[in-house]
Amino acid sequence: MFDVNKIRQDFWMLQGKTNEGKPLIYLDNGATTLKPNCVIEMINDYYKKFTSNIQRSDYQLAYQVDEAYQKAREVVADFINCQSREVVFTYGATHGLNQVAYGYGLKNLSKNDEILITVAEHASNTLPWYRLAQITGAKVKFIPLDDKGRLTLENVKKMLNEKVKIVSIAHVTNVLGYCSDIKEISKAVHEVGGILVVDGAQSVPHIKTDVKDLDCDFLVFSGHKMCGPTAIGVMYGKYHLLEKMEPLMLGGGMNSRFDASFNVLLKEAPHKFEAGTPNIEAVLGLKAAIQYLQAIGMDNITRYEVQLRKYAISEMKKLDNVIIYNSDADVGIISFNIIDKDKILFGHDVSTYLSKHGLCLRSGNHCAKNLWQHLGTDSTVRCALYFYNTKQEIDKLIEVLKTTTLENCIDAVI
Amino acid sequence: MDSVKDNPILKREIIMDHYQNPRNYNLVDDNNYRQIHMYLDSCFDDIYLQVLINHDIIEDVRFDGVACAIATASTSIMTEIVKGCSIRQADKIIQNYFDMLNQKDYDEKLLKEAIVFDTLGRQANRIKCATIGWKGLKKLIDKNKNDKE
Structure with missing residues (x-):
């Protein structure tokens, strides 16, 4: 039984916490989410009860941490339905996309090859490809979105040809919250010999993700x-x-052997991608x-x-000062603006006013600067x-x- | 300006007026003006500021761009205050404005309508909006000084 x-x-953050003196209403979950007590306790436990580095299993304590670290990989693998050796820990989706761009892209792309993205992509799924x-x-090309800002299979197919080596798209876009049909897109991309990279930052937290079923080549979150x-x-790869x-990075923990004659033997994946002491507390927290x-x-x-989104949309639609840009989106993202005196109020003025009432919402371009013309x-x-x-x-x-x-927006600041 | 300081409705009206009818708005196509592009990484405020300085007097200041109510109004108010001032006076006014926002002592008389932002310093996340145009002017003035030296 789901009991909110x-x-x-x-x-803890939902136990009487306030924002500007009013009960906290946290609606900025696209930026980051609140942490349940069990996650915070796990991090505390690592420092209080079993601090030590991984891969130093000469003594019992380190062995325990190493076990817990490797267990985390299995938990992730089970969560997205892959093998644990296909799970690479990164610093975040951004790191993952950069790793794919340079680790795979530099080796496999050459002049006149094509990389396909869309204007709805986050900066982290745009700028690594530009570079x-x-x-x-190679050339970066944009798959056109439909009138609503949705990515359709039809439009992906129109852009596909044998020069396309990488297609990199969000499963759910961060401004509009539309869910793309990854399974079908993946089939189409593979037919022309390309690989499909999926930015799961806004999807994995909200919908069940099965990489085997999606058949994507990489997924980051x-x-x-x-x-x-x-x-x-x-x-995931x-x-x-x-x-x-x-x-992307070389150093300790990722090599097996090296010598002064410049011979370097790397570990197998996934370990070769995890140079240096990793963020152990965060792996355990994850x-x-x-x-x-x-x-x-x-x-x-x-x-x-x-359900909650449906309710929010139906209530917002009753207001005549709200424009919603994605009424029919698939997950809990609602992008909107407020109109006053026939003019759209600037987002930052609005969110400052909302904050006065305890409401935490983000305004701006949400790191998708190519989308706004659309x-x-x-x-x-x-x-x-x-x-x-x-x-x-x-x-x-x-x-x-x-x-x-x-x-009211001005009064909120002065 | 004491009456403005203690009158939130008047303050709001001044800000709304400058936001809805910004003064010295739109740029001119004249090479004698120095121009700067000011933008915030953290939000969407993005303005262009132009200044015409002759014999150390600010003869004209203009701006244009996309910005929130606070950034637009504060820049518009600034253009009115510094127009006709010497560079030394403008420097002093700018410093006083920053002092006000940083909740330090300042000379109210110098700030004229900009006094409407006297409590904005408490809203730390909006100080950037209220200073974008002012910082732009400071940069243009400093550049003018450096070029002359």
């Missing part, structure tokens, strides 16, 4: 957007691709977060979020829901949106 009130008990193209002479710690992420891929989400059930999480606005306010948000919180948001005027 019971779930909220698991979060890769600059270095290799970040721990902190799914109840885990910051600066930890995962890069099909093992035969990981084997052929170069690590494990706790995944186990927490699994206990609630990813399907329950999706179902609840979709939407016909410079920025939006983004309400990003998660499974611990409630109808009562939506009601409060609606009540405050009703009073969001230019006057």
Whole structure:
């Protein structure tokens, strides 16, 4: 039984915490999520009870940490349905995308090859490809979105040809929250001999992800957007691709042998990608977060979020000062603006006013600077829901949106 | 300006007026103006500022761009205050404005309508918006000084 009130008990941040003196209503889950107590306790435990480095198993304590670290890889593998050797720990989705761009792209791309992305991609799924193209002479091309900002299979197919080596797209886009049909796109990409890289930063926390079923070649995601710690992420890669891929960083922990004649023997994947002492506390914290989400059930999480979003949209539609840019999106992201005196209020003015009422929402371009021409606005306010948000919180948001005027936005600052 | 300082409704009206009808708005196509592009990485404020300095007097200041109510109004107010001032006076006004936002002592008389932002310093996340145009002017003035030296 999914019981949101019971779930909220698991979060210290939801126990009477305030924002600007008002009860905290946290609706910025696209940026980062709150952490359940079990994740925080796991991190504390690592420092309080079993601090030591991994891969130093000469003594019992280090052996235990090493075991726990490797166990985390298995938990991730089970979560996304892959082998544990296909799970590479990174600092986040950004790190993963850079690793794929340089580790795979530099080796496999040459002049006139094509990399396909869309204008809805986050900076982290855009800028590494720009640089890769600059270095290799390959071209970055944008798959057109439909009128709503959705990526369709049809439009992907129109852009595919034998020059396309990499297609890199978000499973769920961070501004509009549309879910792309990865399974079908992957088939089409493979037909022309390309690989499909999936940015799962906004999907893995919200919907059940099965990489075998999706048949994507790489999937990256970040721990902190799914109840885990910051600066930890995962890069999944099909093992035969990981084997052929170069690590972005070299150093301790990732080599087997090296000598003064410049002979270097790297470890096998995934270890060759994890140079230096990793973020052990965060790996263990991520494990706790995944186990927490699994206990609630990813399907329950999706179902609840979709219902809550539906409620929020229907309430927002009753307001005549709100423009919603993605009424029919698939997950809990709602991008909107407020109109006053026939003019769109600047997002930052709006979010400062909302903050006065305890509401935490982000405004701006949400790191997707190529998208805005498509939407016909410079920025939006983004309400990003998660499974611990409630109808009562939506009601409060609606009540405050009703009073969001230019006057009130200015009063909030002076 | 005491009356403005203690009158939140008047303060709001001044800000709204400058936001809705920004003064010295739109740029001119004239090489005698120095121009700077100011933008915030953390949000969408993105303005261009132009200044015409003759014999150490600010003869004209203009701006244009996309910015929030606070950034637009604060820049618009600034253009009115510094127009006609000597560079030394403008420097002093700018310093006083920053002092006000940093909650230090400042000379109210110099700031005229900019006094509407006297409590904005408490809203730390919006100080950047209230200073974008002012920092741009400071950079242009400093560049003018350096070029002359």
